[in-house]
Amino acid sequence: xxxxxxxxxxxxxxxxxxxxxxxxxxxxxxxxxxxxxxxxxxxxxxxxxxxxxxxxxxxxxxxxxxxxxxxxxxxxxxxxxxxxxxxxxxxxxxxxxxxxxxxxxxxxxxxxxxxxxxxxxxxxxxxxxxxxxxxxxxxxxxxxxxxxxxxxxxxxxxxxxxxxxxxxxxxxxxxxxxxxxxxxxxxxxxxxxxxxxxxxxxxxxxxxxxxxxxxxxxxxxxxxxxxxxxxxxxxxxxxxxxxxxxxxxxxxxxxxxxxxxxxxxxxxxxxxxxxxxxxxxxxxxxxxxxxxxxxxxxxxxxxxxxxxxxxxxxxxxxxxxxxxxxxxxxxxxxxxxxxxxxxxxxxxxxxxxxxxxxxxxxxxxxxxxxxxxxxxxxxxxxxxxxxxxxxxxxxxxxxxxxxxxxxxxxxxxxxxxxxxxxxxxxxxxxxxxxxxxxxxxxxxxxxxxxxxxxxxxxxxxxxxxxxxxxxxx
Amino acid sequence: xxxxxxxxxxxxxxxxxxxxxxxxxxxxxxxxxxxxxxxxxxxxxxxxxxxxxxxxxxxxxxxxxxxxxxxxxxxxxxxxxxxxxxxxxxxxxxxxxxxxxxxxxxxxxxxxxxxxxxxxxxxxxxxxxxxxxxxxxxxxxxxxxxxxxxxxxxxxxxxxxxxxxxxxxxxxxxxxxxxxxxxxxxxxxxxxxxxxxxxxxxxxxxxxxxxxxxxxxxxxxxxxxxxxxxxxxxxxxxxxxxxxxxxxxxxxxxxxxxxxxxxxxxxxxxxxxxxxxxxxxxxxxxxxxxxxxxxxxxxxxxxxxxxxxxxxxxxxxxxxxxxxxxxxxxxxxxxxxxxxxxxxxxxxxxxxxxxxxxxxxxxxxxxxxxxxxxxxxxxxxxxxxxxxxxxxxxxxxxxxxxxxxxxxxxxxxxxxxxxxxxxxxxxxxxxxxxxxxxxxxxxxxxxxxxxxxxxxxxxxxxxxxxxxxxxxx
Numbered sequence: 032x033x034x035x036x037x038x039x040x041x042x043x044x045x046x047x048x049x050x051x052x053x054x055x056x057x058x059x060x061x062x063x064x065x066x067x068x069x070x071x072x073x074x075x076x077x078x079x080x081x082x083x084x085x086x087x088x089x090x091x092x093x094x095x096x097x098x099x100x101x102x103x104x105x106x107x108x109x110x111x112x113x114x115x116x117x118x119x120x121x122x123x124x125x126x127x128x129x130x131x132x133x134x135x136x137x138x139x140x141x142x143x144x145x146x147x148x149x150x151x152x153x154x155x156x157x158x159x160x161x162x163x164x165x166x167x168x169x170x171x172x173x174x175x176x177x178x179x180x181x182x183x184x185x186x187x188x189x190x191x192x193x194x195x196x197x198x199x200x201x202x203x204x205x206x207x208x209x210x211x212x213x214x215x216x217x218x219x220x221x222x223x224x225x226x227x228x229x230x231x232x233x234x235x236x237x238x239x240x241x242x243x244x245x246x247x248x249x250x251x252x253x254x255x256x257x258x259x260x261x262x263x264x265x266x267x268x269x270x271x272x273x274x275x276x277x278x279x280x281x282x283x284x285x286x287x288x289x290x291x292x293x294x295x296x297x298x299x300x301x302x303x304x305x306x307x308x309x310x311x312x313x314x315x316x317x318x319x320x321x322x323x324x325x326x327x328x329x330x331x332x333x334x335x336x337x338x339x340x341x342x343x344x345x346x347x348x349x350x351x352x353x354x355x356x357x358x359x360x361x362x363x364x365x366x367x368x369x370x371x372x373x374x375x376x377x378x379x380x381x382x383x384x385x386x387x388x389x390x391x392x393x394x395x396x397x398x399x400x401x402x403x404x405x406x407x408x409x410x411x412x413x414x415x416x417x418x419x420x421x422x423x424x425x426x427x428x429x430x431x432x433x434x435x436x437x438x439x440x441x442x443x444x445x446x447x448x449x450x451x452x453x454x455x456x457x458x459x460x461x462x463x464x465x466x467x468x469x470x471x472x473x474x475x476x477x478x479x480x481x482x483x484x485x486x487x488x489x490x491x492x493x494x495x496x497x498x499x500x501x502x503x504x
Numbered sequence: 505x506x507x508x509x510x511x512x513x514x515x516x517x518x519x520x521x522x523x524x525x526x527x528x529x530x531x532x533x534x535x536x537x538x539x540x541x542x543x544x545x546x547x548x549x550x551x552x553x554x555x556x557x558x559x560x561x562x563x564x565x566x567x568x569x570x571x572x573x574x575x576x577x578x579x580x581x582x583x584x585x586x587x588x589x590x591x592x593x594x595x596x597x598x599x600x601x602x603x604x605x606x607x608x609x610x611x612x613x614x615x616x617x618x619x620x621x622x623x624x625x626x627x628x629x630x631x632x633x634x635x636x637x638x639x640x641x642x643x644x645x646x647x648x649x650x651x652x653x654x655x656x657x658x659x660x661x662x663x664x665x666x667x668x669x670x671x672x673x674x675x676x677x678x679x680x681x682x683x684x685x686x687x688x689x690x691x692x693x694x695x696x697x698x699x700x701x702x703x704x705x706x707x708x709x710x711x712x713x714x715x716x717x718x719x720x721x722x723x724x725x726x727x728x729x730x731x732x733x734x735x736x737x738x739x740x741x742x743x744x745x746x747x748x749x750x751x752x753x754x755x756x757x758x759x760x761x762x763x764x765x766x767x768x769x770x771x772x773x774x775x776x777x778x779x780x781x782x783x784x785x786x787x788x789x790x791x792x793x794x795x796x797x798x799x800x801x802x803x804x805x806x807x808x809x810x811x812x813x814x815x816x817x818x819x820x821x822x823x824x825x826x827x828x829x830x831x832x833x834x835x836x837x838x839x840x841x842x843x844x845x846x847x848x849x850x851x852x853x854x855x856x857x858x859x860x861x862x863x864x865x866x867x868x869x870x871x872x873x874x875x876x877x878x879x880x881x882x883x884x885x886x887x888x889x890x891x892x893x894x895x896x897x898x899x900x901x902x903x904x905x906x907x908x909x910x911x912x913x914x915x916x917x918x919x920x921x922x923x924x925x926x927x928x929x930x931x932x933x934x935x936x937x938x939x940x941x942x943x944x945x946x947x948x949x950x951x952x953x954x955x956x957x958x959x960x961x962x963x964x965x966x967x968x969x970x971x972x973x974x975x976x977x
Contacts, residue, residue: 237710487964
């Protein structure tokens, strides 16, 4: 795609649409001594990448976004939609410069409909703020990525984010009923209806979810909600053998139990994170990995019965003493450790994170494959993730790898890891998306015929290719 | 679209692909005295419609389908894929004649993967046969349309069929991980991976589900499964006021209970069906409607606790004695009554069925709206359906309406019913699809911009428009 550069006339037009205070440029930021804040619009949480936007726009609503996009469509200016910038695949990076369109001001919970167990929200609402708002009226929005304290719901929709509860409750995708979307031409549509079922035409809703801001800009969402589960139980289970931990995951499900969390953590993952958080945790030397298992429901007696069944399954494995967290502080602490693994790895070392996913029972094979590939290419990895979903986050640690190996040489072992995923019935991203950094690997997961269909769909929505160009494929 | 006619050369080519015994024509059927069977390939369960195919092909696998479709693509011959023909919107009717492609021979359950709680099946497997096969190994495939004893899984995918259990477990859509599809050009793809999560490119899987055979022919499906719920409880609740029955639906959910079934039946619905089945059922004169409420789970004590909570909710309404079905025979009988309402209505009268859906709490408003519109236009309707999903099947009874009113005059009141659905946040089909008979109404639910996107997607997949032409839009 050939794009045009911003013109002074367009800047004036943008000012007329969103107001001058919501049109940010490098020059203005420098004058106002906010250059750092401005630069952040060119970054996300993906490694150490930065691309400078020509202009950052902060519209207030769908109508303003529509006017902006219409202009950009007409003038062939790239538009990169941006949520909170917590993405891990570079999806929000303005690699072709142009406009960064921030959704930060679309941050209202418009309605919580208790009669219908639904809520209508804007994309700039922080995930956890939304969870808390619905919980206050006894309702439950399950998707809870590790970054829930800062990530936006719009970003969650862009990648169909998961989180620990996805194993029982599904990912973001499973809670969306209807989306208001500004198309790349500037038209505003609703994709569906506010109903639990819908067999009325093609599923534009699910096409938008996971399309990483390349097909449209989501400006309102109708989510379905659940009754809030009144009780939960949390167990931390230490294993002496890593592969046994991975095997036990599948065994729990086969026993008829669907935990609301089933997280796997290698020794280093839990050790680094608890150290990072300065939480003291006994970690006997022979412990190789942990499972963090949560059960939830409306009835505590029933949960204890289920917990006994889980204990029954775990008896067949070489586990140390199980920690049963039975108060809120202890539970919070364990979840904080789990959620901060990413941060602690980042604190300890430069790293690359791969978001591998396979059918649940193939996890032991994937894990030993990753270690074998690492040994062969001389890198260490810290692995953890949503084991109940077969979703393993592989953090490749830079350690003393040289620049050549880090920047170029790793492509081969990463390719081998992804090929292993696909061979096991899996794919290369479970919840982080393809964005920029996994784009080079998408051919491992999807043949040309699939990619051609996707490119065709992209052209239908975005004939000038202005929206988040250079991502996914 | 301009289509070409079948030629003798193409018939020969089809014979070479599938074998002569799987190439059926009217002429051959007449010669073999199987004209009735042949004519059935031009019908489904939608009203009294018939369109004659030029030829019926019964391929055995994806490769044969690919060869057939490639030829049809090349020669611009319409192809109408067909499952069991139980559809209620005319989706499988060959309105442009050409090829009817029956999936009846793709009827294998290829694998039930107990380790991963997944199964790989062909589209011509009967829904109930699949349910029973997975139940035999303790697993659960929830979607259960009323026609489950005869409908194919492929047809269920075409419309994202639901059924009573959708209220707790979702529709067909929610169980699909991966699809093997023959595209309208003859290419064979898998849409995704066999994983519970996937953020790798656009969601082609969910685009195929519900596309009513217009984007590709599904030849294999990977479904996720659940542990089979060990216990259930069924309650039949008689209400003296119809709108109270509809209101109670929402109240049960607000109390934090998610039933595995929550069916609404007007007095006539249950009366006609029990009479049709010759099941004697006490039906006091003042009873206007029933709710059939099912609870399921792994623990019977827990279910009885939930049942008490449901009773607590129902106390606030004017209900007669609740029948608690506590043995398999009684439960089966109640479910048979529910499932045979459609058949009994068909037995009693010519009718049209509308598959309205609204947010659950709007059901009372929809129901009184339907009755008011019926009163105004002089028709009677029998209403029933999946109240927990807000999905109301409105059966308009012919009674003594004249031909003019039946064939033309009803369009206006049906339009008004659909407009009411949309006004209430709903849409015109919850699970039956648009197919042929609702095509004229789709503009009520979806504006032109949405339809243009859908047409654009259709062109990407099917540049010659050969696959199930004339459906949806």
